[in-house]
Amino acid sequence: xxxxxxxxxxxxxxxxxxxxxxxxxxxxxxxxxxxxxxxxxxxxxxxxxxxxxxxxxxxxxxxxxxxxxxxxxxxxxxxxxxxxxxxxxxxxxxxxxxxxxxxxxxxxxxxxxxxxxxxxxxxxxxxxxxxxxxxxxxxxxxxxxxxxxxxxxxxxxxxxxxxxxxxxxxxxxxxxxxxxxxxxxxxxxxxxxxxxxxxxxxxxxxxxxxxxxxxxxxxxxxxxxxxxxxxxxxxxxxxxxxxxxxxxxxxxxxxxxxxxxxxxxxxxxxxxxxxxxxxxxxxxxxxxxxxxxxxxxxxxxxxx
Amino acid sequence: xxxxxxxxxxxxxxxxxxxxxxxxxxxxxxxxxxxxxxxxxxxxxxxxxxxxxxxxxxxxxxxxxxxxxxxxxxxxxxxxxxxxxxxxxxxxxxxxxxxxxxxxxxxxxxxxxxxxxxxxxxxxxxxxxxxxxxxxxxxxxxxxxxxxxxxxxxxxxxxxxxxxxxxxxxxxxxxxxxxxxxxxxxxxxxxxxxxxxxxxxxxxxxxxxxxxxxxxxxxxxxxxxxxxxxxxxxxxxxxxxxxxxxxxxxxxxxxxxxxxxxxxxxxxxxxxxxxxxxxxxxxxxxxxxxxxxxxxxxxxxxxxxxxxxxxxxxxxxxxxxxxxxxxxxxxxxxxxxxxxxxxxxxxxxxxxxxxxxxxxxxxxx
Numbered sequence: 001x002x003x004x005x006x007x008x009x010x011x012x013x014x015x016x017x018x019x020x021x022x023x024x025x026x027x028x029x030x031x032x033x034x035x036x037x038x039x040x041x042x043x044x045x046x047x048x049x050x051x052x053x054x055x056x057x058x059x060x061x062x063x064x065x066x067x068x069x070x071x072x073x074x075x076x077x078x079x080x081x082x083x084x085x086x087x088x089x090x091x092x093x094x095x096x097x098x099x100x101x102x103x104x105x106x107x108x109x110x111x112x113x114x115x116x117x118x119x120x121x122x123x124x125x126x127x128x129x130x131x132x133x134x135x136x137x138x139x140x141x142x143x144x145x146x147x148x149x150x151x152x153x154x155x156x157x158x159x160x161x162x163x164x165x166x167x168x169x170x171x172x173x174x175x176x177x178x179x180x181x182x183x184x185x186x187x188x189x190x191x192x193x194x195x196x197x198x199x200x201x202x203x204x205x206x207x208x209x210x211x212x213x214x215x216x217x218x219x220x221x222x223x224x225x226x227x228x229x230x231x232x233x234x235x236x237x238x239x240x241x242x243x244x245x246x247x248x249x250x251x252x253x254x255x256x257x258x259x260x261x262x263x264x265x266x267x268x269x270x271x272x273x274x275x276x277x278x279x280x281x282x283x284x285x286x287x288x289x290x291x292x293x294x295x296x297x298x299x300x301x302x303x304x
Numbered sequence: 305x306x307x308x309x310x311x312x313x314x315x316x317x318x319x320x321x322x323x324x325x326x327x328x329x330x331x332x333x334x335x336x337x338x339x340x341x342x343x344x345x346x347x348x349x350x351x352x353x354x355x356x357x358x359x360x361x362x363x364x365x366x367x368x369x370x371x372x373x374x375x376x377x378x379x380x381x382x383x384x385x386x387x388x389x390x391x392x393x394x395x396x397x398x399x400x401x402x403x404x405x406x407x408x409x410x411x412x413x414x415x416x417x418x419x420x421x422x423x424x425x426x427x428x429x430x431x432x433x434x435x436x437x438x439x440x441x442x443x444x445x446x447x448x449x450x451x452x453x454x455x456x457x458x459x460x461x462x463x464x465x466x467x468x469x470x471x472x473x474x475x476x477x478x479x480x481x482x483x484x485x486x487x488x489x490x491x492x493x494x495x496x497x498x499x500x501x502x503x504x505x506x507x508x509x510x511x512x513x514x515x516x517x518x519x520x521x522x523x524x525x526x527x528x529x530x531x532x533x534x535x536x537x538x539x540x541x542x543x544x545x546x547x548x549x550x551x552x553x554x555x556x557x558x559x560x561x562x563x564x565x566x567x568x569x570x571x572x573x574x575x576x577x578x579x580x581x582x583x584x585x586x587x588x589x590x591x592x593x594x595x596x597x598x599x600x601x602x603x604x605x606x607x608x609x610x611x612x613x614x615x616x617x618x619x620x621x622x623x624x625x626x627x628x629x630x631x632x633x634x635x636x637x638x639x640x641x642x643x644x645x646x647x648x649x650x651x652x653x654x655x656x657x658x659x660x661x662x663x664x665x666x667x668x669x
Contacts, residue, residue, distance in 0.1 A: 129318050195390035198357050201377040202384045202461075203451070204407030209378075217394045 029279070036060070036273040043268050059273035062087055063094055087270060088260040093248040094274055097256035102281065104166050104252060105234040108173045112181045112230040113223070115174070120185030121211045125197050135186060138179040146176065150243055157244055168244040169252065173237060177230045184229070188222040189215060224292035232282055253278050306367045306381070306458040306491050307333045308354060314362035315349050315515070323349040324515045327363070336485050336492045338502040340538070341512035347495045350512075351461050354493060356380050367458065378407070380459075383452035387464040389444045391436035391451075397423075398432040401450045408455075422450040442473050449484070460485075462494045466501065478504055499539045503527065511535045528655075533664035536588050536657055542621055545631040547587045548661060551580055559603060560587045560658070563627040568603035570654045573668040577658070585667065588657030591621070591634040598650030606631075610645045624649070 030050070035043050037055045122128075123135055153172050162168040192215065200210035216223070238254045245251045257278060260271045286293065308331040315324040324346040331337050339347035352358040353365060356377035365372045372380065383404065391400050398419055405415045423429045426446040436444055445465065452460060465481070466474045482505055485492050496502055502509050503523045511518045511526060511534075519531045530536035536544045549562030558574040558581075560567045567587065569577070577583065594606075611630060612623030615637060622633045622641060633649060641647060658667040 193388055193390060195386040195388050196392070198352075198355070198377075199384065199386060199390035199392075199451075200403075201357065202355050202382060203404035203455075204378045206376065206378055209407070214392055218392075 032272050032275050032279075035269060036276045038269055040267060040269045043272075059269045060277075062270060063091065063273055063277065087267060090248075090256060090259045091270070093251060093256045093259075094253075094277075096248050097251050097253045098277065100166055100250060101235055101253040104169045104173065105231045105281075107166075107170045108177060108234040109227050109230045111170070111174055112177055112226065115178055116181035116185055116226065117216070117223075118211065119178075120182045120189055121207075121215060123182065124186050124189030124192075125194065126207075135183070139183060141175075142179050146239055150239065153240065154243055163244060164246045164250045166250050166252075169234070169237070169241055169250070172240050172244070173230075173234045176237075177233050181226045181230060184222055184226050185219065188219050192218060221292045224289045228285060228289065228293070231285055235282060307331065308459065308491065308493070309366040310350075310363065311366070312363035313350075313353065313360055313365055315346070315353065315358060316361045322515055324353075327517060329510065329517070329520065331491060331493060334489055334491055336482075336494065336505060336507045338506035338509045339493065339495045339512060340497065340499065340502040340509050341518075342497055342538075344514075345512040346515040347497075347510075347512050348463055349515075351384075351463055351493060351495050354459060355382050355384050355461055381457050382459040382461055383455040383457035384461040384463065385448045385452050385465045387467050389436075389448040389468075391444055391447055393436055395435075396432065397428065397434050397436070397439070397447050400436065400447055401454055404451060404455045418454045418456075419450075422454045425453070426450050441469055442477070445469060445477065449481075453484070453488070456488075456490075458490060460488065460490055460492045462492070464496055465494075466496075467498070474501075481505060499541070503539070511538060529666075529669040530588075530657065531666050531669055533586060533588065533659040533666075536659070536666075540590055542591045542632040542634065544657070545589045545591065545629075545633075546659075547589070547627070547629055547631070549585060549587060551577055551583045551585055553581060560585065560656075562587075565606060565627050566603055567606070567651060567656065568653050569658065570656055570668070573656065573658050576667055584661040586659040586661050586664075588659060589631070589651060590655060590657075591632050593652045593655045594633045594635065594649040595652065596635045596639050596647070596649055600648045600650060604653050605648050605650050607646065607648050610641045610643055610647055612643065613641055622647075 031048075034050055034052060036059055037057070038049065038052045039054065039056055039058070042049055042052060042054060123131055153175075157163055157168040157172070160168075160171075162171070196214060196218075197210055200214040201207070205213060236254060237252075238258070241252045241255050242258075245255060248256075257271065257274050260266070260274065308329075310327045310329040313324065313327040313329075314322065316322050327346075327350065329350075339350055341347050349358055353360055356372070356375060356379075360373045367380070392403065395403065401419045401422060402415050405418060410418075419432075420429070423432055426449060428443060428446050428450065431439060431443060431447070436447065439447065445468075448465070462481070466477055469477060478501060481494075485505075494501075494505060506523055508520060509523055509526045510520045513534050519526060519535045521529070526535060527539050530539070533546065537546070547560075547562055547565075549560050549565070551558060552561040552566065553559050558569050558577055560569060577585075589606075598604075606624070606626050608624035608626035608631070610622060611625050612621075614621040614623070618637070619634055620637045620639070622635050622639070624631050624633060624647060635649075656668075659665060660667060
């Protein structure tokens, strides 16, 4: 075999492997999106239609119109006109839950930034007694599985009177995300030379100004990684939300979507449409920060 | 303009490590002071204290008559050049230089004028729009100098600014820094472990070791009249030769004895150690203080066997074994020595150094 043929062969092999991997990752998402535009009968057809033969927006109409309709056992069959299938009795909770999820995720991201950035700067650039210990102590909290923390968290939240309030989720999600956020940022700040910090301060920056004017712009990729991490963790979290929220006043998206599966009967097309709505915010976030994500994930690998 | 005064200044870290001890130092206004010593000697700590980047844990630090201990770096009128240059990677060269002025709220037109003037002086005008990662080491060094220059600070601090440059560039930058000091007419404090830099740049040198000042003086004083064996060995290339031995004789005729070697001591040393025959001492002979052409005279000559010949262009280094000790001398390259030759070198006895064997204190100065 000539070297050229060998090179082409190797590239083809890599391409095939990549496509296989891509298919594995993307197929469920593709099916989610495709089926959300299908009627209940088309979803269950064999073989499945990857591209809808009779695309319909009725599932989304049902979601956005669910608030105005009162679904009862008697009326539910008529409630989903797209298929003659069923619409879950909790359907009208979906949009408020999405709003709750959004409030929780944004609050967690903002508070993460406010707490983690100064904390990480201090741990990376100020030598104080117990510095190393505090970094380890923070990480150790993340070794404990969330399920073990549910009861203590629950008692704590009840004492605060925050049960069935989005505040309970914001507080507990902060406890989960901040250690990782600080860890991501400490790693990056430590990779920036101490002399940069000194130069900024001699140039006339207070500690805070050095952080804001020199370190933050340089840490942008890591900040984006941190924002995505905090947002997605809050957006997807299920266990704690299940424990602390009981009514639509505080329930988040994952709880409401999960409740659809335990209704009288299951409407796949409706659930999938809800699923599509659930992935929209993270996708938008990823697109907005696209150019920082890759460099954020590899931060510290190569010094700039 | 500033005079910097250290009074009993010390630096103790929480883990108990003492980086600096009892520093008393008066840096005169517009002086070029070099802090010289091996790594870990406390010279960078001293510099960082002047900048305010390290807290003073004992004693007082004054600029003119103002106590500076509690003043944070951004409120001190100092500028600093770092070994790694520490340019802001996300800012253009122009913004790097302008940053310190912006932080101090200078008017925009004034900033522009000063940045361009500094860039012209440093010949980096065409680079103003570039980012630091698009510059060579020498260019980065100039930007770092420019960043400090535009501030027109009262004190100009430099922490091994030339260590990352190649040898040729280092020498030309040395000349530029010296020139900069003359045009800026401000106090310079310069940290280095390079004796050649210290000797060429300094008005005064402070030699430090283990957080303690060993000697303060002009380059000539430090080189010619070292107070102890550490200072003597830190300056000079190749380093000063040491021979352990004892004192012999009395009155004006005190001499150094090691085995078959006897060297008469200069009168200044002889007076200081009169009546101490038998005392254990260390003799110091600078590599260049021998004359291979002189006619051997009793009490002024070392005899030995050549162990190595190292030509260094302008002259050559001669390794000679004397009384069981390897010594290095700098001799003219017309000397055709070969390994194993026996040589007799006349020592300039007036330039001999003598140290206490135990504590290394000079017995001459």
